[in-house]
Amino acid sequence: MLNKLILANLTHRPVRTLLSVLAIAVEVTMILTLVGVSHGTLDSTKDRAKAVGADIMVRPPGSSVMSSLSSAPMSDKYLGLVMAQPHVVAATGTVVQSLTFPDSITGLDFDAFKKMSGGFRYMDGGDPVNDEDMVVDEDYARQHHLHIGSKIKLITNQWNISGIAEGGKLARICVKLSALQNVVGTPGHLTLIYVKLDDPTLAEQVANELKAPLNDDQVYSINALMDAYSISNVGMLKDFIWVVIAVATIVGFIVVFMAMYTAVLERTREIGIIKAVGGSSGLVLSILLRETLLLAILGTLVGIVLTYGTQWLMKHSVPASLVQETVYEWWIYAGAIAIVGAMLGAIVPGMKAVQQDVTEALSYE
């Protein structure tokens, strides 16, 4: 019977109900989208690094596992040192230059890269021939409307699209190593070194052995690096997620507070009626809280559906910039956050309803 009353109350003011549900849905979508993009961006980076086929990666000195790369401090003579180590069968270096976040341009030795990873699978065109030639992946090409022969200005250079490759390997934008070294002014220097071993199970051991000749540079086995690719290792991202969650929760709280406060004011007489016929304060509070709970649950469900909308939007409008994953476990967290925020928002209006004097409420116009 009470559920019938709650449903009747919600359907009696459909616009207010709809707006409340939408506001909570936006709160949930904000959280799920941010978490989804964080996971998607990290996982796509991880997948691209893994697809190179290397067993060890050497990063610049002083860089952390998750820091962005935009310098080339390692001499390419390191490659010789690395190749001289036991079990090393191939090594190739790259230069990475950051562009507008989250893009970066990677210079690589295409022949060495092919030996290590099998090279790119081209959907159109092929490896660069000239220094101004550039290979982009299909997502980047789609997002920027590029095709073979297109010109694109990045850093200070005008580049010519020579190949459009399948995504998911190394980087989205690649040029010849020497070309990028010259453009960024670091000839003979590298940002990263990828190392392939004859026995991948020896990766940890060889990585440790490599630290001495490389002056304790950041040498990681690929598996260790993959484990390090997590949101908890990106301090700023983790903080940003919590800030967005806090903002989203406050928005949900305010919306529910206003909706329920208005509802309590509008239903003053009805609350008086329920109390007059023997409804306890607990019952009145229970009605409001159940209404809020229903709004929060509906908002969460709509929010989850909207998240698929943002995912679709990103996939079709900015596939190279933002990758959004569906992180199912966060459905529960986002729902819980929405419910807690909404319930907190209903407390003050609920207390107002509970404290209403019956006779005054019954004479309310």
Added chain:
Amino acid sequence: MSDAVMGAEHISAVSTGASTMIRVRGLTKVYHVGDVEVNALRGVDLNVARGEFVAIVGASGSGKSTLFHILGGLTPPTAGTVVIDGKDLGGMTNQQRTELRKSTVGFVFQKYNLLPTLSAEDNIKIVEYIGGRSTDFTPEFQDVLKLLGITDRMKHKPRALSGGQQQRVAIARGIVNKPAILLADEPTGNLDSQNSAAVLGVIKNLNERTGQTILMITHDPEAASYASRTVHIRDGQIV
């Protein structure tokens, strides 16, 4: 001798009898409006026997609505004794007064006070639910609905009902949990003469056929004439 005086004179005779449903002694109620003290009731004595239909008649500001609110457990008395169906309202907590309204008192208000979002049927059932009873209407209650003439209007929401129909639904709601007393506050105050007569006829009929104790507050002598006894109130005192 007026009914009111007769009622006052008979207080001592019925005050301890088993047939007394309402016993009021020296009831006072003082309101504070800002710094001003308002004496709404000044020592009211009243007895209502079980099965009686009593009309409390008084002008606006006479204290009749305050008496209604105290008898219904909607507001506490300042001093005096109020016993309804053996339950002493003096010193009752809010929770106890809520329990009283749930189990002992039924209300009919001037403005019907039906929940606008629920159908007529659900307006009655929610009171059964709050009273902790089954929400299935008993055959006996179905007969009451027939008596009230609203069986074919039960699925309608209040806005689809006339004033007279809404008041009859409110009466059904007021008695569905078989309260010891039914308190009606100006039940015809918002109705035209034809609907007023119909509603008052229904209340009288209900009293005669089911023995429901009814206390009706009104300013209208014609409405009061339907009651079996009339008590007059003026300036917070029974006269």
